[in-house]
Amino acid sequence: EVQLVESGGGLVQPGGSLRLSCAASGFTFRGYWMHWVRQAPGKGLVWVSRINRDGTITTDADSVKGRFTISRDNAKNTLYLQMNSLRVEDTAVYYCARAPYCSGGTCYADYWGQGTLVTVSS
Amino acid sequence: DIQMTQSPSSLSASVGDRVTITCRASQSISSYLNWYQQKPGKAPKLLIYAASTLQSGVPSRFSGSGSGTDFALTISTLQPEDFATYYCQQSYSSPLTFGGGTKVEIK
Numbered sequence: 001e002v003q004l005v006e007s008g009g010g011l012v013q014p015g016g017s018l019r020l021s022c023a024a025s026g027f028t029f030r031g032y033w034m035h036w037v038r039q040a041p042g043k044g045l046v047w048v049s050r051i052n053r054d055g056t057i058t059t060d061a062d063s064v065k066g067r068f069t070i071s072r073d074n075a076k077n078t079l080y081l082q083m084n085s086l087r088v089e090d091t092a093v094y095y096c097a098r099a100p101y102c103s104g105g106t107c108y109a110d111y112w113g114q115g116t117l118v119t120v121s122s
Numbered sequence: 123d124i125q126m127t128q129s130p131s132s133l134s135a136s137v138g139d140r141v142t143i144t145c146r147a148s149q150s151i152s153s154y155l156n157w158y159q160q161k162p163g164k165a166p167k168l169l170i171y172a173a174s175t176l177q178s179g180v181p182s183r184f185s186g187s188g189s190g191t192d193f194a195l196t197i198s199t200l201q202p203e204d205f206a207t208y209y210c211q212q213s214y215s216s217p218l219t220f221g222g223g224t225k226v227e228i229k
Contacts, residue, residue: 035218037166045158045166045209047218061217062123095165105154106172107213112165 002026002111004096009116016086016120022079022096022113030054030074033102035109036081038092038118048094049081050102064090086120093117124148124212128221134229141197143224145210150190154214157186157195160223161206169208170195200226 008020022034036048049060049070058070069082079096094116097109125148135141145155153173158166168177170186173193183198197204205228210221 044223045160045211045220047211047220050216050218059216097166102213105152105214107154107218108156108168108171108211109158109166110168110171110177112167114165 002098004098004111004113006094006096006113006116009094009118011119011121012086013122014086014088014120017082017084018086018118020081020083020094020096020116020118022081024077024079024098027098027111029072029077033099033107034070034072034079035097035099036068036070036079037095037097037109037112038090039095039115040089040092043092046092050099050107051079052102083118086118088120091118091120123217124151124215124219126210126212126219126221128208128210128224130224131222132225132227134227135200136229137200137202139200141200141204141226143195143208143210143226145188145193145195145221147191147193147212147214151212151214153189154212155186155188155193156211156213157184158209158211159204159206160209166209197226 003025005023035050051070067085097112127146155173157170160166174186207225
C-alpha cells in the first residue's frame with residue numbers, strides 16, 4: 001500500500017525555520033517525482049515545489065523561492081522541505097504528493113499524504 | 123504564470139443530477155490539465171489527468187473534456203459521496219497552478 005506520511009509541522013514565529021519530512025513507503029520512491037502543495041486554512045490548493053527522481057532538478061513557486069528548499073534522500077525514502085524566513089502567509093497544511101511523470105507537460109500527483117500543519121505566528 | 127479560473131465557485135445539486143464544472147486557462151495549455159477531488163479534512167484525490175484520462179479506480183461517472191484553454195469535469199449521475207470540492211490544475215508550465223475550486227453541495 002502506498003503511504004506518504006508528513007511530519008515536522010508546528011508553531012513557529014515569523015522569521016523562523018522549520019523542516020518538513022515526508023516518509024514514503026509501499027512503492028519505489030526513487031522512481032517518482034515528488035511535490036509539496038500547501039493549503040491555507042479555508043483556502044484552495046497552492047503548488048509549492050517539485051523535485052525529480054534523483055534530486056538534481058527542482059522547481060519552486062515564486063512565493064517561496066530563495067526561502068524554501070526541497071530535497072530528497074532516496075536511501076531513506078524521504079522527501080524534505082526546508083522552510084526558512086517563514087512568514088505569517090506561509091501558514092497552511094503542507095501536503096507531499098508523488099508524481100509518476102513530470103516532464104513534457106504531463107505532471108500529475110496520484111497519491112497524497114494527509115498533510116502537516118504549519119502555523120507561523122508571534 | 124498561467125491563471126486557472128473555475129466556474130462556478132459553488133453549486134447545489136441533488137443526488138442523481140448531472141453536474142458540469144468548467145475550468146479556463148489564461149493561455150493554451152494543450153491537454154495538460156488535471157482534476158482533483160477534496161473532501162473536508164482530507165487530502166486531495168486525483169480523478170482525471172491529461173484532460174480526459176480517468177485515474178485508475180475512479181468511477182466512470184466522472185469524465186473530463188477539453189483542450190487548449192477550456193476544460194470541463196462532468197459527473198454524470200451525482201452520488202452522495204461526490205459532495206466535495208473539485209480543483210483543476212495545469213501542468214503545461216511551472217508554476218503548476220490550481221483553479222480556485224468548485225464546492226459541490228447538497229441541494
